[in-house]
Amino acid sequence: MKQHAETPTLTATDQATAPAVVFDKVSFAFDDHVILREISLSIPKGSMSILLGASGSGKSILLRLIMGLLRPDSGAILVDGQRVDQMTEHDLLGLRGNIGMLFQESALFDSLTVAENVGYRLYEETDLPVDQVRDRVDEVMGFVGLAEFGDRMPSALSGGQRRRVAIARAMAAKPSLLLFDDPTTGLDPVIATTVDDEIVKLRDLEQVTSIVVTHQIRDAYYVARQEAVTENGQTRIVPASDGKAAQTRFMVLHDGQILFEGSGTALLASQDAYLKEFLFMTLPPW
Numbered sequence: 001m002k003q004h005a006e007t008p009t010l011t012a013t014d015q016a017t018a019p020a021v022v023f024d025k026v027s028f029a030f031d032d033h034v035i036l037r038e039i040s041l042s043i044p045k046g047s048m049s050i051l052l053g054a055s056g057s058g059k060s061i062l063l064r065l066i067m068g069l070l071r072p073d074s075g076a077i078l079v080d081g082q083r084v085d086q087m088t089e090h091d092l093l094g095l096r097g098n099i100g101m102l103f104q105e106s107a108l109f110d111s112l113t114v115a116e117n118v119g120y121r122l123y124e125e126t127d128l129p130v131d132q133v134r135d136r137v138d139e140v141m142g143f144v145g146l147a148e149f150g151d152r153m154p155s156a157l158s159g160g161q162r163r164r165v166a167i168a169r170a171m172a173a174k175p176s177l178l179l180f181d182d183p184t185t186g187l188d189p190v191i192a193t194t195v196d197d198e199i200v201k202l203r204d205l206e207q208v209t210s211i212v213v214t215h216q217i218r219d220a221y222y223v224a225r226q227e228a229v230t231e232n233g234q235t236r237i238v239p240a241s242d243g244k245a246a247q248t249r250f251m252v253l254h255d256g257q258i259l260f261e262g263s264g265t266a267l268l269a270s271q272d273a274y275l276k277e278f279l280f281m282t283l284p285p286w
């Protein structure tokens, strides 16, 4: 379909059929420190992608590029078919309203209650009536299993609970795209699993597109291989079928490029020397 340069506005149909996120030969460097070189990727709507990579490989930078917090040196970045890399700051604000981001450190406001934290964007950035904001806050707090914690201060929560509050906050405005930046960093494996379970529930019970950035292989495989099911109003996390598990796409960022893209099972079977070392160094039993 032809589009005139002076009319970049997409129709509703274009936006509905466009992938959630597209990178087309995106490069990014800090001065002469190249972080990403000509990366291309496409994230289908409604999918979950897990972006793995060692610390410092550029995972957080990639998420910041999606949100337009950084601009690429070259290449194109599209979210819902719209060129993020060319957007004005004003349009970027609108775009970010539709993206939920869980930052690496939960980044809760310590002087606000848990419920105020969760509803913050709805209070500040929408004109939803206060009672509707409260309803939505209750709903998402219930979703992450913290319905009773709304009046607490963040300092009165455990690390895992804080992370789940941050997830509730990220999903409160019903974003169509959720970005998780190392959601389980610094948590022990048992607590990490409670956070992973929320990510599984978001994928299976709410039809959001999500990108989960992590350097924790264990969490990546846990999320891909579990499934949330609801029976008689009760949600349980159960092992996923192989077919379902294969739907979660793995990508590995290394040396500025997407070194691997495919299913978790295909990643484990890879004969690439770097990937074997990356998996071997971090997989159980170590």
Ligand SMILES: Nc1ncnc2c1ncn2[C@@H]1O[C@H](COP(=O)(O)OP(=O)(O)O)[C@@H](O)[C@H]1O
Residues within 6 Å of the ligand: 030, 035, 053, 054, 055, 056, 057, 058, 059, 060, 061, 062
């Ligand atoms: N503001 C900055 N200025 C210069 N270098 C940066 C900046 N932020 C990050 N970097 C560097 O970019 C690389 C990728 O960072 P990052 O995306 O945070 O990695 P990670 O994969 O651990 O999330 C790292 O080497 C980091 O030191």
Ligand SMILES: [Mg+2]
Residues within 6 Å of the ligand: 059, 060, 061, 104, 181, 182
């Ligand atoms: Mg990071």
